[in-house]
Amino acid sequence: MKKVLALILLGALAGAAWVALKPKQAASTPLMVFCAAGLKKPVSEIAEAFQKETGTEVRLQFGGTGTLLSQLRVAKQGDLFIAADDGALADARKTGTTQEEFQLVKQKPVLAVAKGNPKGLTSLASLKQNGIKLALPNPEAASIGRVTQRLLGAEWTALAEKAAVMKPTVTEIAADLSLGAVDAAIVWDSTVPQFKDLEAVMMPELAKHAEFATAAVLGTSKQPPLAMQFARYMTAPEKGSAVFTQHGFTAVPGDKWALRPDLILYSGSVNRRAIEDVLKEFAGREGITVTTTYNGCGILCAAMKTMGDSSNPKFPDVYYACDVCFVPPVAKEFPEAVILTEAEIVIATPKDNPHGIRTLADLAKPGLRVGLCNAEQSTLGFLTHSILKSMNLLESVTRNASSQVPTGDFLVNQMRTGSLDAVVVYRINLQAKPDEFAVIPLPADKAKALQPFAVRQDSPYQQMGRRLLTFLRGHRESFEEAGFVWKGDATAIKSSDIVLPDWLKQ
DSSP, rough: HHHHHHHHHHHHHHHHOEEEEEEEOSSOOOOHHHHHHHHGGHHHHHHHHHHHOOOOEEEEEEEEEHHHHHHHHHHOOSSSEEEESSSHHHHHHHEEEEEEEEEEEEEEEEEEEEOOTTTTOOOOHHHHTTTOEEEOOOTTTTTHHHHHHHHTTTTHHHHHHHSSSSEEEHHHHHHHHHHOOSSEEEETTTTGGGGGGGEEEEEEETTTEEEEEEEETTTSSOOOOHHHHHHHHHTTTHHHHHHHHEEEEEEOOOOOSSOEEEEEEEEEEEGHHHHHHHHHHHHHHHHHHEEEEEEEEEHHHHHHHTTOHHHHTSSSSSSESSGGGGSSSGGGOOOOOEEEEEEEEEEEEEETTTTOOSGGGGGGSOOOOEEEOOTTTTTTHHHHHHHHHHHEEEEEHTTTTEEEEHHHHHHHHHHTTTTTSSEEEGGGGGGGGGGGGEEEETTTTTSSEEEEEEETTTOOTTTHHHHHHHHTTTHHHHHHHHHHHEOOOOOOOEGGGOOOOOGGGO
16 A cells, blocks of 8 residues: 555656646746646636736646645645545644635535446446446545545445546546546546536435535645635635536635725724734735724624614624623624633722722722723623622612723723722733732622624625634634633534523613
C-alpha cells in the first residue's frame, strides 16, 4: 500500500501542471487553487469569470482529492483546496492543513451507465454478473472511491477484484465509460451530465448518501483575503453557484457577491472590550468591512424595530446581545443564538467603601447617590430593575438613583469623578482599573448575564456571520482576558425556546 501511495504522489508531482487563467491585468500574486478533478469544468469557468472581473490571476491544479491532499502535505504551498468529500476535508482540518470552509455543491455516489442502460444494471448484484466490465475510482486517490469503499464495506473488496479498470479521478473512469471501454462506473451524480450518452442509476446501496464538495483556505496561504474573495465568488448565487447549476451540480448557494462586503454588527456595549480587536483581525483576514454599533441592547432593539423589518439595508446581519433576555424581542429576525460568555453583575463603590454598603438593600440608605443603568435602554438596566423589583427594593433604591444611563462604563466614570457613591454594573466594567473599587457580589441566582451571538436568518451574508462566530470561538482568550466567563462551546439554542425566569418576565 505504501508503494502505491508513493507512486500516486510521485505521479501527481511529476505530471502536475498549473492551469494559469491569465486575466487582462494580472494581479501581483497569483492565486493557487488545488481542485478535485470532478469539478474541473465549472471551476475553470468560474475562475475565468473571476479573473475578468477582478484582475486576479488564478492558477488551477486538478487531481483526485486524496492525491491533492497528499501533495499539499508535502509541498506546503497554495491558497485554496477544493475537496470532493467531507471525509477528506475533515482529515485536512485535523492536521491544520485547512482553515475557513465554503461549501460549493452536494454530490451523491451513483452508478453511471450508457444511455438507456442496455445491460440492465441496477444494483450491486447486477454488477457481479459475468461479462460486466466495471470501472472504479481508486480510493487512495479519489474521494468517490473512498466514499464508495466505506459505504460498501466488505462488498468493496469483491467488486474491486472484478473491476476491469481502477483510475485516480472520477473524470477518467467516466471518460472510459463514455468511450465504451467499460459497461458501468461508480461516479458522482454531478459527473454524469458532463459526458454525452451517459445516465445515472441510483443503486440502493449508495442512494441515501451524500457528500459536500467544499473549498477551504489553506493554512499555507499568504493571501487569505484574496483566497476568501474567490471562495465567496464561487458560492455567490449570482456568480459561481449559478455556473455549478448550469453544469448539472446541486449547488449550495452562499452569500451574495460583493467585492468588499460590509457586515453589519450590533453589539451590547459590555462586549466591546473583548471583541473590538478580534473584529479588526477578522475583517482583515476576510478582506471585508465590519460596521459595528455598540450600545445598550434596549437601544439596539428599538433601533431594529424602528427600521420596520430586515429589508432595511442598515438592519444588522449579526447581533451580539448582553443577555438572552434581549433576544426574544427580535426572535423573528434572529431565530437561533449561541451563548458565548457570561458576565457577573455587582455593586461597586470607591475602594474604601465609605458608606459601608454590603447588600442591595443598603443602596436605599438616605442621601446615597446611586448610579443605575436605564431599564429601557440597556440589558444591565433591565436586569438591575428586575432584580430590585423581585426583592421589593425597586422603589426605595431608584429613589436614590441620581443617574440612569445606557451603559455601565458611564456609571463607572461618574463614580471615579466623585459624583456617585455606588453603582450597579458588570464586573467587566471595572476591569480596566480594578484596584480603584470595592466590589459587593449580588445574589448568585440573579447576578449572571449570558451573552448570546445570533446571525440574521435572511442576511445576505449569513455564511460570513457564521464564520465570524467560528472566529470568535477561536479567540476564547480575548473574552477571558476581558473578564468574561467562557460559555462558547455550547450548542445553539432556538430563540423561541429561551425561557426567562419569572422575575425577568416583566
